[in-house]
Amino acid sequence: MRNCKTAQRQRILFSFAVICLLTLLLTGRLSYLMLAKADYYGEKARQVQQRERAIKAERGKIYDRNGVVIAGNKPVSTISVIHNQVKDKEKVIQVLSDLLEIDEDKVRQRVEKQTSREKIKTNVEKDISDKIRKMNLDGVMVDEDYKRYYPYNELASKVIGFAGGDNQGILGLEVKYDKNLSGQDGSILTTTNARGIEIDGETEDRIEPIAGDNLYCSLDVNLQKFAQQAAEKVMKAKNAKNVRVIMMNPQNGEIYAMVNAPEFDLNNPFELDSKKEVSEKKKQELLNQMWRNSCVSDTYEPGSTFKVVVATSALEANVVKLTDTFSCPGFKIVEDRRIRCHKTVGHGAETFVQGVQNSCNPVFMEVGARLGVDGMFQYLKKLGIMEKTGIDVPGEAATIMHQKDNVGAVELATMSFGQSFQLTPLRLLTTVSSVINGGRLVTPHFGVKLESADQTVVKKLNYGEKENVVSKETSENMKMILASVVSEGSGSKAAVPGYDVGAKTGTSEKLPRSSNRYIASTLGFAPAENPVVLAIVLIDEPEGIYYGGQIAAPVISELLNDALPYLGVEPQEKKEVTGQR
Numbered sequence: 400m401r402n403c404k405t406a407q408r409q410r411i412l413f414s415f416a417v418i419c420l421l422t423l424l425l426t427g428r429l430s431y432l433m434l435a436k437a438d439y440y441g442e443k444a445r446q447v448q449q450r451e452r453a454i455k456a457e458r459g460k461i462y463d464r465n466g467v468v469i470a471g472n473k474p475v476s477t478i479s480v481i482h483n484q485v486k487d488k489e490k491v492i493q494v495l496s497d498l499l500e501i502d503e504d505k506v507r508q509r510v511e512k513q514t515s516r517e518k519i520k521t522n523v524e525k526d527i528s529d530k531i532r533k534m535n536l537d538g539v540m541v542d543e544d545y546k547r548y549y550p551y552n553e554l555a556s557k558v559i560g561f562a563g564g565d566n567q568g569i570l571g572l573e574v575k576y577d578k579n580l581s582g583q584d585g586s587i588l589t590t591t592n593a594r595g596i597e598i599d600g601e602t603e604d605r606i607e608p609i610a611g612d613n614l615y616c617s618l619d620v621n622l623q624k625f626a627q628q629a630a631e632k633v634m635k636a637k638n639a640k641n642v643r644v645i646m647m648n649p650q651n652g653e654i655y656a657m658v659n660a661p662e663f664d665l666n667n668p669f670e671l672d673s674k675k676e677v678s679e680k681k682k683q684e685l686l687n688q689m690w691r692n693s694c695v696s697d698t699y700e701p702g703s704t705f706k707v708v709v710a711t712s713a714l715e716a717n718v719v720k721l722t723d724t725f726s727c728p729g730f731k732i733v734e735d736r737r738i739r740c741h742k743t744v745g746h747g748a749e750t751f752v753q754g755v756q757n758s759c760n761p762v763f764m765e766v767g768a769r770l771g772v773d774g775m776f777q778y779l780k781k782l783g784i785m786e787k788t789g790i791d792v793p794g795e796a797a798t799i800m801h802q803k804d805n806v807g808a809v810e811l812a813t814m815s816f817g818q819s820f821q822l823t824p825l826r827l828l829t830t831v832s833s834v835i836n837g838g839r840l841v842t843p844h845f846g847v848k849l850e851s852a853d854q855t856v857v858k859k860l861n862y863g864e865k866e867n868v869v870s871k872e873t874s875e876n877m878k879m880i881l882a883s884v885v886s887e888g889s890g891s892k893a894a895v896p897g898y899d900v901g902a903k904t905g906t907s908e909k910l911p912r913s914s915n916r917y918i919a920s921t922l923g924f925a926p927a928e929n930p931v932v933l934a935i936v937l938i939d940e941p942e943g944i945y946y947g948g949q950i951a952a953p954v955i956s957e958l959l960n961d962a963l964p965y966l967g968v969e970p971q972e973k974k975e976v977t978g979q980r
Contacts, residue, residue, distance in 0.1 A: 452516070455544045456582030458566050459611030459852065461559065461573075463620045464653075470559055470573065470665075472545040476528030478519045480510050485538030494534060495519055498527055521564060522546045542587075547573075549665035555623050556662040557692040558792060558845065570668075570690055572616065572845060575791055579849050582611030610852035616845040617653035622646055625961040626656040629954050630936075634660050637941035637950060643694050643824055646958060649832035649924060649933040652841035652862060654790075655962070659693050696794040698821035699937070702907030703758045703947070704922050705817030705827065707881065709766060710755055711834045712778035714873045718769040721876065723751045731761040733812045738764065741906075755880050756888025758904065758948075760816045767815025772806045775814065781868050783840050784822065788829045789862075790843045798822040817905060824920075828935045831922060834877050835901065835930050838869035882927035890921065892952035895960045897970030899927035902955060904948035909940070917945040923955035925963055926971070932962050 455477075461470035478499060485491055492510055496503040499520045509517045521544065523531075532541045547562040560571020568577035585608030630642040644658040664670065671677075671685055691697070713719040729745035730737050740746065740760045746753075754762030767775060779785055779800070787795045799821040801810055813819040825843060833840040842862035849858045869877075881901030884890040890902035902923035909916040919938045924930040936954045944950055963970075 452540065452542055452587045454542065454585035454587060454606075454608045455566065456584050456608035457545050457610040457852070458547060458562065458582060459580040459613045459849075461580075462613065462615045463618050463623075464616065464655075464847065465619065466615070467620050469549070469551060469555070469616075469618065469620065471548050471550065473548040474525050475521075475544050475546040476523045476525065477521045477542045477544045478523055478528065478531060479516050479540045479542070480519060481516055481538045481540065482510070482513050483538075485510060487537070491536050491539060494531070494536060495539070498531060499523065516540070551620065552664050552666055553662040554620065554627065555618055555657065556665050556668075557659045557690060557694075558618065558657050559665060560690075560792075561665050561668045571692065571792055572614065575793055576614050576846065576849075580611040580614060582852075583609040585609075612849045612851055612856075612858075614849055615847045617648075617655060617847055618657075618845055619655045621965060622962055623656040623658070625965075626658045626934075626958060627660065627662065629957050629961075630658045630660040633936075633938060633950065633954050637938060637943065639938050639942070640940040641693065642939065643937040644934065644954075644958070645694050645824060645828055646932055646934045646962065647828060647832065647843060649836045649841075649930050652829070652832070652843045652864070653847070654843055654845055655932065657692075657694050659691070663689050692792060692794060694824050695790060695792055696796050696823070698796050698799055698823050699918055700818050700821055700907040700909075701827050702817040702905035702918070702920065704903050704905035704920050704935075706755065706758065706763055706815075706905075707831050707834060707877070707903050707922070708779075708782060708784065708827075709763055709770075709775075709815050710751075710880065711782070711869060711873060711877055712775065713766045713770055714876060715778060715869060716770055716774050718774070719751050719766055721750070721752050721880075725749055725751065725754055725759075725762045725765055727754075727757075727759050727761045729761075731764045731812070733764065734808050736809050736812075738809075738812055752880055752883060753888075755903075756884050758884075758889050763815045764812040767811050768808070770815075772803060772811055775806075775811060776803050782830045782833065783865075783868070784826065784830055788823075788825055788843050790825060791846050791860075795825070796823050798826060817907065824935050824937055828922065828933060831924075832933055833865075833868050834874060835881075835924055835933065837871055837874050838867050840865040840868045878927050878930075881924075885923075889948045890923070890952055892948060893921055893923045893955040893959075895925065895956055895963065898925045898959065898963055898968070899971065900925045900956075900959060901927040901930070902952065904946070904952055906945060906947045916940050919945050919947040919949075919951045921947045921951035921955045923952070923959060925959050926968060931966055931968060932959065934958050934962075 457472055460468050463469050488510060492503060492506050496506045501520060509519055528541050547566060558571050560573035561569055562573050563569050568574035585606045588604035626644045626646055630644050634642040642660045646656040647654045726748050727740055727746035729743045730739040746757050746759050749757060784798055787797055801820060810819055829843050841864045844862050846860045848860055878901055881903060882899050885894050885900045885902050890904050893900055893902035900923055902921055905920045907918050909918060919941055920936060922935040924933040934955055936951045938951055941950055
């Protein structure tokens with residue numbers, strides 16, 4: 400009996416001890432949650448009791464050099480539903496299906512989906528969203544948003560680029576300056592009950608969005624229009640595959656115009672010209688091709704326009720003088736190769752200057768041999784040919800050049816007249832700018848400055864340049880020589896009445912050589928003594944006559960004839976233009 404009472408007492412004591420221990424543990428846990436984790440669970444409670452909706456920041460605008468908007472915004476809305484707040488489900492489905500032109504079954508799926516917020520449609524035009532807002536449908540949210548808008552549609556499409564449905568930059572300047580243009584989204588916080596229904600009478604917390612910075616660029620709408628019209632005209636006339644044009648200020652690298660014809664509609668960037676049904680993979684390939692900025696991203700053999708670089712290098716290295724004489728029988732034997740001149744009967748005796756005017760291959764093969772492999776590569780590097788330009792749009796391609804150790808006499812000869820290697824049109828134009836601006840290798844660019852939406856903060860964009868890559872004497876000589884190419888030589892069709900123009904023409908055969916496919920090109924600048932505009936034109940696979948001096952030089956003449964008066968350059972006394980036609 401005594402043993403039984405003792406056992407009972409022990410069980411009671413044990414139970415009491417367990418209860419005390421559990422009480423102690425629960426008290427400790429409660430204290431931990433109330434004190435140590437108070438902030439954490441307080442935030443969790445707020446998240447349950449609050450619903451957050453984003454307010455999209457307005458994307459910064461892009462302006463041309465005259466303050467004309469080339470990328471702006473249209474106010475649109477995002478329509479969404481909050482399942483727990485919808486009172487008349489059938490009416491909501493019917494209204495949204497009708498006004499948003501969405502299949503009723505799709506709307507129903509989203510309305511019935513038990514989520515805190517379900518988007519029905521984005522980028523809804525303002526007149527439609529205003530109708531929905533006025534109907535005061537319970538559970539339907541109409542949130543302000545912005546849609547990117549391009550007032551000039553196809554103008555400079557592959558330079559400006561576009562933003563996607565989420566207003567994030569995808570191409571061109573839009574993606575390069577995306578961090579500056581994007582801004583910072585705001586939000587609306589509303590208080591809800593445990594079932595997620597907004598509580599009437601509770602005030603909303605609103606965090607205002609911060610608009611993105613505006614970008615001012617060097618692109619000029621009018622010069623771009625001139626260039627694009629000229630490109631499209633010659634592309635149609637020659638039934639060419641494409642036409643590329645760049646116009647820039649050789650003094651500071653600001654690009655006035657960059658054309659990649661055919662362009663595409665920035666307001667419908669996912670729409671292909673072809674109406675054929677293609678797979679998604681093929682469609683993306685075609686879109687990538689359509690969006691490609693070939694002036695920056697594609698390389699080509701420059702042909703005789705590269706003779707500007709070789710002539711400059713030879714004068715700098717002091718291996719040739721203006722009065723040096725050469726003989727052109729119509730070809731030159733290099734090792735086991737017979738490499739011909741474009742004038743198969745030969746130019747006969749000619750000076751170095753005449754060799755440039757005539758674009759004579761044997762003269763340049765001799766000049767290249769005088770430079771030698773070491774000299775050639777020394778000046779290619781000094782003049783920037785071996786580097787990217789650093790332009791402020793994505794996708795720049797690098798020069799494709801021989802390895803120096805693999806260059807023999809034949810390779811050196813073909814390099815001397817612009818064959819057997821490839822570079823971008825922009826790379827060539829940038830190097831030529833240093834030849835005619837007194838020797839400064841500038842960085843080509845579009846961005847000029849960034850400005851906050853309220854205009855309180857302005858950041859000027861600066862770009863590096865290298866001094867003395869060409870001597871002043873060589874620069875002056877090359878401007879004189881290239882002006883004589885127009886007045887007395889093969890570039891006569893680049894002439895502009897009332898102005899001294901410098902130019903160099905080129906014709907390069909695409910690989911494989913037997914394909915009979917050519918790129919006709921000409922680069923030109925004016926006024927010759929103090930250039931304010933430098934331009935290049937490339938016509939890819941023209942039909943019929945394909946020589947740069949015949950079909951690309953007239954486009955340079957047209958561009959400069961439009962650009963010079965527009966830029967405020969007064970014509971000089973008219974000069975009689977003579978030379979080879």
